[in-house]
Each structure stands twice: as C-alpha cells, then as structure tokens.
Amino acid sequence: MSQDSRQVPWSDSYDEWRADAADPAFSEWLRSGSEPGWTAVVTHPFAASITRGLTPREDMRRYLVQDFQFVDAFTALLGAAVASADSFESRVPFGRFLGETATTEEKTYFHRALAALGASEADLTAPALEPVTVDFRALMDEARRSLDYPVILAVLCVAEWSYLGWASLAEEPPPGDFVHREWVELHEGPAFRAWVAFLRGELDRLGPALDARERARVLDVFRRAVRLELRFFDMAAGGQASPPAGPDVSGAPS
Numbered sequence: 733m734s735q736d737s738r739q740v741p742w743s744d745s746y747d748e749w750r751a752d753a754a755d756p757a758f759s760e761w762l763r764s765g766s767e768p769g770w771t772a773v774v775t776h777p778f779a780a781s782i783t784r785g786l787t788p789r790e791d792m793r794r795y796l797v798q799d800f801q802f803v804d805a806f807t808a809l810l811g812a813a814v815a816s817a818d819s820f821e822s823r824v825p826f827g828r829f830l831g832e833t834a835t836t837e838e839k840t841y842f843h844r845a846l847a848a849l850g851a852s853e854a855d856l857t858a859p860a861l862e863p864v865t866v867d868f869r870a871l872m873d874e875a876r877r878s879l880d881y882p883v884i885l886a887v888l889c890v891a892e893w894s895y896l897g898w899a900s901l902a903e904e905p906p907p908g909d910f911v912h913r914e915w916v917e918l919h920e921g922p923a924f925r926a927w928v929a930f931l932r933g934e935l936d937r938l939g940p941a942l943d944a945r946e947r948a949r950v951l952d953v954f955r956r957a958v959r960l961e962l963r964f965f966d967m968a969a970g971g972q973a974s975p976p977a978g979p980d981v982s983g984a985p986s
C-alpha cells in the first residue's frame with residue numbers, strides 16, 4: 733500500500749486539499765493529515781517483529797493481555813456503529829464483523845494464544861491496565877457514547893486500516909508459531925481488506941457532506957486514535973517511546 737499517494741501539501745481544509753490531491757478520498761485526507769504518526773504505526777518495529785515471528789514471548793504476552801482489553805471496548809464500539817449507521821446496508825457489515833470478532837478473535841485466538849504464552853486467568857479477566865489501554869478505551873467509549881457515526885467510523889477505521897497496513901508488509905514465509913502467524917492472518921487477506929475498504933468507503937461517502945466543524949472533529953478523533961496506536965506498540969515493545977510523531981498526532985484535543 734502506498735503511504736503517500738498524493739504529492740500536494742496537506743491542508744486542514746478538505747476542499748482545498750482535494751482540489752489537487754491524486755486520491756481525493758476523505759479517508760486519505762484523514763490518513764495523510766495524521767502523518768508522520770501513521771507511517772510510524774504501520775512500520776513500527778514491534779509490528780514488524782510479529783510478522784517475522786521474532787517477538788519475545790514476554791512482549792507478546794504483555795501486548796495480547798492489553799489488547800484483549802482493547803478488543804472489549806472495540807466490540808462495544810462496533811455495537812454503537814450498528815446503532816448509529818444511517819442505513820440498513822451500512823449496519824449489516826458491522827453486525828457481521830462484530831459476530832466474527834466475538835467468536836473468532838475473542839473466543840479462539842486470544843484464549844489459545846494467551847494460554848500458550850503462560851498467561852493466568854487474571855491476565856484475561858482482570859489485568860492491570862497500562863495507561864495507553866486506559867486512554868484507548870476512553871477514546872472508544874467517548875466515540876461510542878457520542879453515537880456520532882463519522883466519529884465512530886474514524887476510530888474503527890484507524891484501528892483496522894493501520895493493522896492492515898503493518899500486516900500487509902509481512903513477507904514469506906509466515907511465522908512458524910501460531911501466536912504470531914494467526915495474528916498476522918487476522919489482519920490480512922481478502923475479507924479483512926474488504927472490511928477496511930468498507931470502513932474507508934463509509935468515511936469517503938459521508939465526509940464531503942460534513943461541515944467544517946464536523947470534519948475537524950472527525951480529524952481530531954482520527955489523529956488521537958493514530959497516536960494511541962503508536963503508544964500501544966511502544967508499550968508492547970517494553971515502554972520505549974517512538975520519536976515524537978510531529979504536531980499532527982500530539983494526542984491533545986485540537
């Protein structure tokens with residue numbers, strides 16, 4: 733995937749930006765307005781180590797224990813997307829993906845992977861939350877409570893599109909250990925690509941009709957989610973923060 737498919741300078745006016753952009757999609761405006769943080773997420777060394785099957789067991793366990801708590805709030809957010817989408821056709825993919833997340837990721841992968849990594853029952857049910865997990869859950873809860881469909885889409889789109897970004901950089905052969913291999917497979921392949929295309933398509937459909945204030949709100953949420961993805965991988969890698977990702981993704985509400 734090209735990380736920068738347009739050459740024109742980014743502008744905080746979507747209308748100004750799209751007039752010259754090679755890809756004028758609203759989702760591309762959000763993504764490119766979240767650089768350099770976006771690229772730092774999809775090329776993060778922790779994600780790369782998963783694709784190569786090289787993540788130390790302890791790091792993978794810490795990551796998945798925290799991510800299981802992420803997935804809980806994420807699943808609730810999918811429910812809010814079902815509730816807030818503006819048509820039946822749009823609700824259905826959320827319902828389908830919600831079912832898959834609840835039955836595939838939650839029921840099988842996390843339980844098998846965490847058992848293989850020696851996690852305890854308490855790690856699954858009541859772990860101590862890392863600060864970034866608390867903050868990410870808070871953003872998802874804020875979006876869920878807003879029942880503002882474009883805002884909900886912004887958070888879901890960052891989570892899924894950025895994961896497709898790093899997973900699609902995986903090279904052959906796949907990791908031998910299922911803990912690494914299946915985590916890559918869950919975020920790659922035709923079905924996951926179609927899901928990300930749907931999320932982007934919804935933002936692309938709705939974004940142009942939003943007024944400037946609403947677009948700025950969606951952009952702010954998108955950037956905050958990118959910043960949290962970066963912090964999440966930093967946490968997983970043992971707390972080593974990535975170099976500052978620039979003013980675009982400071983995490984501060986703008």
Ligand SMILES: Cc1ncc(CN)c(N)n1
Nearest residue numbers: 799802891892895961964
């Ligand atoms: C932190 C995080 N971001 C995104 C994903 C992809 N569902 C995830 N599992 N965890």
